[in-house]
Ligand SMILES: Nc1nc2c(ncn2[C@@H]2O[C@H](COP(=O)(O)OP(=O)(O)OP(=O)(O)O)[C@@H](O)[C@H]2O)c(=O)[nH]1
């Protein structure tokens with residue numbers, strides 16, 4: 001039986017990450033006979049929710065669906081939700097989503113300018129990258145920005161260390177270190193077990209950890225190893241390019257009996273930036289520092305004169321690959337913000353107004369000719 005208000009069990013709730021803030025928010029609802037639960041799985045429009053003891057299917061109430069301003073306002077894995085129970089407490093209806101402490105999201109795949117939530121209320125993000133053909137510093141930068149934007153703490157896990165020849169690991173680590181900056185960087189092997197104890201230090205009772213990374217890097221394999229079971233399906237990667245086969249197809253929360261809450265996610269083909277302008281500078285601190293010395297405060301570091309960033313690239317003080325990556329990501333982040341924020345939309349409107357005035361002016365002048 002699903003436990004409602006009367007069976008609200010604080011220890012069980014804490015094991016699934018309950019915080020004093022959520023408890024506080026939930027109080028008024030609990031007084032009215034609703035129950036508190038956490039979303040553990042999302043399948044299109046249906047969900048699974050738990051109270052730390054039992055997991056049951058749930059659907060969104062008509063009102064919540066109707067009043068949600070966008071997809072991002074609907075529940076996602078990791079959300080704390082207010083539910084009512086039906087059918088002998090075997091089915092729940094979600095009425096409200098409680099305020100989120102952190103929110104891990106990206107631009108939805110495809111052409112739409114829409115936010116897609118990966119997970120909510122995450123404390124730590126395990127960014128998993130393979131030390132095989134998947135190793136790519138430019139991709140790592142992208143993941144670091146998305147993680148920084150979420151408000152959760154990132155940790156970079158480099159999987160498949162067992163596949164490297166002796167000496168190779170130190171070379172790859174030396175390359176990854178300046179990209180990861182202060183973010184912990186842990187090489188490990190799910191096959192031999194090396195590095196596992198080190199990454200386990202980030203897992204503790206009540207903390208929520210979300211695993212992200214390309215398909216085939218070993219997210220589900222690592223979760224299986226941590227749970228000591230074959231709970232999640234895994235699949236071999238293609239030998240020619242180390243790519244995975246998109247084995248995991250949904251976001252799913254796994255609660256470790258030893259404490260800790262893990263969220264497995266499907267490997268991402270593209271990780272488009274949602275709002276990221278503020279995390280960009282945090283991920284590229286050396287470039288942000290140089291930018292203070294550019295002549296123009298809104299310098300894009302691409303064509304402007306007296307640009308300290310371009311100067312540093314020319315002098316060899318700034319890595320060219322990192323510079324190119326920064327320019328590309330900055331452009332992407334600004335483009336998205338112009339389309340999706342109020343301030344951005346106003347700015348775009350202003351530009352369009354100027355353009356339309358210029359066009360009108362041009363036609364007026366030509367008419368008199
Ligand atoms: N040699 C080696 N192989 C590993 C390691 N970790 C995972 N693998 C293998 O990599 C393959 C892909 O692992 P998965 O766990 O399915 O990868 P995933 O990240 O969950 O992939 P998606 O679910 O598709 O996103 C499997 O064949 C694993 O056995 C490791 O540390 N070393």
Ligand SMILES: [Mg+2]
Pocket residue numbers: 219220221233234247248264265266267
């Ligand atoms: Mg998987």
Ligand SMILES: [Zn+2]
Pocket residue numbers: 291294295299300301302304306307308309310
């Ligand atoms: Zn500049």
